[in-house]
Amino acid sequence: MDHDRIKEAVALLKQSKKTVALTGAGVSTESGIPDFRGKGGLWSRYDPYEYGTLGAFLNNPPKIWGMLAELLEVVDAKPNSGHTGLANLEEMGLLAGIITQNIDNLHQQGGSSNVLEFHGSFETFTCLSCGEKHLLQYVRETTIPPVCRSCSEILKPDIIFFDEMIPEPVLQETQELLAGTELLLVVGTSCQVQPAVHIPYQVHNNGGRIIEINLEPVLTELAAVSLQGSFTQVVEQLVSQLQD
Numbered sequence: 588m589d590h591d592r593i594k595e596a597v598a599l600l601k602q603s604k605k606t607v608a609l610t611g612a613g614v615s616t617e618s619g620i621p622d623f624r625g626k627g628g629l630w631s632r633y634d635p636y637e638y639g640t641l642g643a644f645l646n647n648p649p650k651i652w653g654m655l656a657e658l659l660e661v662v663d664a665k666p667n668s669g670h671t672g673l674a675n676l677e678e679m680g681l682l683a684g685i686i687t688q689n690i691d692n693l694h695q696q697g698g699s700s701n702v703l704e705f706h707g708s709f710e711t712f713t714c715l716s717c718g719e720k721h722l723l724q725y726v727r728e729t730t731i732p733p734v735c736r737s738c739s740e741i742l743k744p745d746i747i748f749f750d751e752m753i754p755e756p757v758l759q760e761t762q763e764l765l766a767g768t769e770l771l772l773v774v775g776t777s778c779q780v781q782p783a784v785h786i787p788y789q790v791h792n793n794g795g796r797i798i799e800i801n802l803e804p805v806l807t808e809l810a811a812v813s814l815q816g817s818f819t820q821v822v823e824q825l826v827s828q829l830q831d
Contacts, residue, residue, distance in 0.1 A: 589814070593821075596798050596812045597828045600681050603770035603796075608673060609786050610687045610694070613775025613801060614818045618664040618693060629657065641748040645715075648741040652732035655744060661691045662709055662723060669774075670697025672822035677701065679829065684764045688776060688783050690746050703760055705753060705783055707746040716740035753782060765790060773810070774800045775818050 612622040621628045644651045676682035684701035694702045712721045714735035726733045732741045771790040797810040804813040
């Protein structure tokens, strides 16, 4: 770990009047959740165009639930020290909120209170026929594929499939959170998925600074500071120095 870069990042965090984090799958791998796109990840075993679209779900819900059943294991994961570290930054008044592309609810479990779930979550499920909502606990206690209590149609998890638009209220809340952001922490994301990929550039173009925390940095030309290392180790060091 480059201690000079850690000090640079700490200085930026102290100077910033508004800091927001954008997180991706890399923040959850140390909680035992494989990166969807990495080796052994979901999309190495399932074709995302065959299994990851709303069209595919509507065409054959039982087939897609064969894949979704694996994702149910995500909810058994526990937050790691990086998640709790970001919550500590929020408590210290140094982090205004988190925009996460993850569906695992680990930021909330780790103590963060202002979390925007850009791609939805596995906490709720909706019947596309009658609109009734069902909680995760119901789905975990029933058979797969889970069906609606009211009309017996197969439920869809409230996650965003590849061919779905991000809900307008989520986009609006995202823009409200990003307004006036002076510093963006880009953490554990390869910045490949639309439309979240545009967020770092939006902040940068509006005069904000970028701190990237990744095993393999991808924003080296954009970031004011690139911190190469694991999510937990880097965030632990940042929090430690900020608390001194």
